[in-house]
Amino acid sequence: MFFSVFQLSYLWLLPFGLAVGLPASVIGSGGGLVLPLILMLLFDVPAPAAVGTSLAAILPLCAVALIGHRQSDNIDTGLGALFGGTGVVGAFVGVGLTRIMGAELLRAAFGGYTVLLGALMLPRRSRRADGQSAPDAQRRRRRRLVLGSLYGFAGGLISGSFGTSGSAPVLAGLFALRMPLRVVIGTSLMVVLIKTAAALVGHVAFGVIDLTLVLLLTPGAVLGALAGPRLLTRAALERRESPIRGVLAVVVMLAGVVMLVRW
Secondary structure (H helix, E strand, O other): OOOOOHHHHHHHHHHHHHHHHHHHHHHOOOOHHHHHHHHHHOOOHHHHHHHHHHHHHHHHHHHHHHHHHHHHHOOOHHHHHHHHHHHHHHHHHHHHHHOOOOOHHHHHHHHHHHHHHHHHHHOOOOOOOOOOOOOOOHHHHHHHHHHHHHHHHHHHHHHHHHOOOOOHHHHHHHHOOOOOOOHHHHHHHHHHHHHHHHHHHHHHHHHHHHHHHHHHHHHHHHHHHHHHHHHHHHHOOOHHHHHHHHHHHHHHHHEEEEEEEEE
């Protein structure tokens, strides 16, 4: 960790933090894809420092947003722990795969995979026949365990490979488990918090966190994170769940396209 020399342009980090924190707490992404790009493209921060610094700013953002989501009962802690635990394992595997396969090849593979995940997130009409009974409790638990582990591990692979939050597979997995939109958002933030904390340990050890940038990014990000859960509480999400889910699906597919284009 280090303090860089303050520059007047760094004051723009305050509104940028707010602009990222609010939507990140509303859609459950944590902002892990946007913040590194802002730091690298607009402030010429080297990639390792941009990733480590964004993780340090994302951690308080997620923690504050989770308080609001917890008060609104928007978090499935069991699923959050499952996705988060398997995500941490996936992150370590992702770091190893990057050394073996190379980041460019992995980016192409995960880009196509993320586009597919977005397509699977698109809202669909239920095909269940009227007389067909719902799956029994044992089948639901098994499905929850299998899908949670697979999607959580995939999110960790992306986090470990590219230093992003890996929220796309998490969102897709929670939708696949047919969780309500409020729970999808809150639980996704819990998973992002777990993986961010694990990834941050490594960046602290390697000393690639610019504390000057963190101190300027965090206040705006925290303010946005405070406002996000309150906006969700006031919104009638149940009536708008299908179009919002469609928007999230498009965002996930665009993230995959960005990976493919960069490849």
